[in-house]
Amino acid sequence: MVGMKKIIVSLLVSIVLLSACTSPKPDKTMPASTPEPMVEVTNTDIPTEETQPVQNNPDQDGFAWGESQYYLDGLIKEQQPVLVELANFNEYHVWVTVANNLSQFDGRLDLRFVNQESVILDKIYFHLYPNYQGAALDVFQVLINDVQADWAYLADNTILEINLPESLNPGETAFVTLDFTSSIPTVMGGNYGLFGYFNGVLVLDTFIPTLAVYDDTGWHAKKPVPVGDLSYSDAAFYLVEVTAPEELILVTSGIELEHTVEEGKQVALFSAGPARDFYLAGSSSFQKWQGQIGEVTVNSYTFPEFEDAGELALNFAETALSVFSTRYGNYPYTEFDVISSPMQALGIEYPGITGIALDLYRLDESANNKTYLESVIAHEVGHQWFYNLVGNDQVLEPWIDESVTQFVTGVYYEDTYGLPAAVQYRTSWDSRWKRVDRETIPIGMEAIDYFDNSYSPIIYGRGPYFLMELRDTMGRGTFDIFMRTYVETYQWKIATTEGFRQLAEETCACDLTALFEEWVYEE
Incomplete structure (x- = not known):
């Protein structure tokens, strides 16, 4: 561990996890321990410039499409063979310029879109x-293959509908260009x-304007719902050039490839992928x-006055990465970042990076904040496996990432501190579930269908108990094999409730059936 003090934390009494919801805070912390390092895998089957086929002409600024070298250093060796399939992923090339006063940004998106569906597409x-x-x-x-396209805003301007000048057959590729500008609000929305x-x-x-998912039910192109997380995305590759005021320290998904400074402006080029999204922050x-x-490489970013919390955040992130890599397969990227930021939640996950509520870094204001900081970071690190590596529809099936991640946060405490600490942590689930009097509301509903503030009690409270029941039914050893196989099977793909169940039954x-009917399915 570089540049970091060893951390010793006091005994846990109770822990409550929050990601994007509010709930009672925990009381005290437990002793930290140093985990085993991530399992290292040597893989010599790494794609090179020669093994990656050339994909059409470069974009408008000369960046080649389907160029594996942009993304190679951002992936651990074990993951680099995925670049052989780069031509089958959507690829975003993005240019964004942030105004000096941080009030707006201008952007351009070039997207190489491959129709992976079995139907002809006339719109995207x-x-x-x-x-x-x-x-x-x-x-x-809006341009499609350099031709002006008709387009329209839908759903209160949250959806962009584009009519393709020519139909796109299965397996064909279209190049989409969007020029856009956006304000940067100073009031939280x-x-x-x-x-x-x-x-x-x-x-x-x-x-970044994000291509909607097309699946067996068609396009998922609706206005976000005011409950839970808003995104549902295919894994893609991102090459993003950011021009911003020189003084901003930029933190993003992925890794930085280039960085120059001239006349008070910095220009930084970042790459990320496969990834469900690309996040940009700075201060x-x-x-x-x-x-x-x-x-x-693990980085922790916060303000200088929160040095102790910044070091703690680094320690917690390292521990969680080690625990989950041992349990569910290695973390896929060569960088992970934790930043402190203002928000109306306690934490939020993005590919390769997580944002943690700034208030949790104020260790002197509450004895509980240290415990809170750990539980939130552990949860958000867990999402690197369950949301990003294994994707799902967070709107229609939120339990697949949130309930599973809540459960594996309990695993984090058990593996790090022992079973008694995990048992104490699980009381936080019960505290949430009790908010709806432990009603047996199915965990498998759409986010919007949880009325009367029942989303958090069911998804974060009842949901992880289902995973415990599943583990008891399958047997701990078989369940552990299933969870690792689940990640291997669905990495960079989209998991569903039925896919989850089918693989569990096969394992x-x-x-x-009876277990899923009791816990997951609506009647």
Whole structure:
């Protein structure tokens, strides 16, 4: 571990986890321990420039499409063979210029879109998430293969519908160009205040126009719902050039490839992928603490006055990465970042990076904040496996990432501190579930269907108990095999409730119908 003090934390009495909801805070902390390092895997089957086929012409600024070298250093060796399939992923090339006064940004998106469906497509749809988050994102030009396309705003300007000049057959590729500009709000809006400039921190959540998912039910192109998380995305690759004021310390998904400074402006090029999204944050006041676990560099960013919390955040992130890598397969990237930022939640996950509520870094204001800081970081690190590596529809089936991640946070405590600490942690689930009098509301409903503030009690409270029942039914050893196989099977894909159940039944050679009917399915 580089540049970091050893941390000793006092005994846990109770822990309550929050990610994007509010709940009672925990009381005290428990002793930390040093985990085993991540399992290192040597893989010599690494794609090179020669093994990756050339994919059409470069974009308008000369960046080649389908160029594996952009993304190679951001992936651990074990994951690098995925670049052989780069041509089958959507690829975003993005240019964004942030104004000197941080009031707006201008952007251009070039997207290489491959029709992976079995149907002919005449339209495509993009999510404009900033328009749900208190900003005003305007698209002023749309090109398909360099031809002007007709387009329209839908769903209160949160969806962009594009009519393709020519139908796109299965297996064919289209090149999409969007020119856009967006305001940067200073008052927190929808989605927990994750988009804007607040208290000296620039946070741009889902700022890139994002292609909607097309699956067996068609396009998922609706306005975000005011419950739970808002995104549902295919894994893609991102090459993002950011021009911003020189004084901003930028933190993003992925890794930095290039960085120059001239006349008060910095130009930084970042790459990320495969990933469900690309996140951008920055502050002129950030200070960095850094550690290393195997191939992974871990960075913690916060303000200098929160040095103790910044070092703790680094320690907690390293521990969680080690625990989950041992349990569910190695963390896929060579970098992981934790930042402190203002928000109306306690934490939020993005590929390769997590944002943690700034208030939790104020250790002197509450004895509980240290415990809270750990539980939230452990939860958000867990999402690197369950949301990003294994994708799902967070709107229609939120339990698949949130309930599972809540459960594996309990695993984190058991593996780090022992079973008694995990048992104490699980009382936080019960505290949530009791908010709805432990009603047996199914965990498998759409987020919007949880009325009377029942989303958090069921998804975060009842949900992880289902995973415990599933483990008891399958047997701990078989269940552990299933969870690791689940990640291997669905990495960079989309998991569903039925896929989860089918793989579980195959693994245990048992019928789980009754269990799923009791806990997951609606009547």
